[in-house]
Amino acid sequence: MKPAPIRYVTIGKFAEISGYSEKAVRRKIEDRVWREREVWIKAPDGRILIDVEGFNDWVESAPRFHAGSR
Template sequence: MKYITIQKCSELTGLSEESIRALKKKGYFRQDVHWVKAPNGRIFINVKEVYEWIEGKKA
């Protein structure tokens, strides 16, 4: 599974939903790399990229 909701990402990674949104807003999570916006406006997280970011493999 490539894309998941912010809520599910929070459950899997231990990051709060608020911190995920803050990382996105501050630019640590980049659009089209760490997250995408679906045609209906909903945000989905690329969990593979987030895990690599957590592990320090990507800046």
Template sequence: MNWVTIKKFSHICGYSEDAIRAKIKKGQWVIDQHFTRAPDGRILISIKGVDKWIVS
């Protein structure tokens, strides 16, 4: 599974939920690369996308 909720990703990576939301708001994470919005509007984080961001 690649896409997870902000809450789940927070537990996996150690970033707080607020820090994740801040990265999205500041534009550090790009939509459809690091995160996306599900049809119901929920934000989902790409584990693979953020992993690439970390090592770049």
């Protein structure tokens, strides 16, 4: 049986797997580019966790640009 994929990860782990720096992640949270309970949550112990599914939804919600369009 396969283990369930992890949905919530720390900012540090998210930086490792996504390519975004920890500073960039914190800035997106501070600037409210990423909404609480959509892309990140605060755990009961106060740590900020990134919702990987929410991040994927955010990425897929961006307008699509075609090559050569400006």
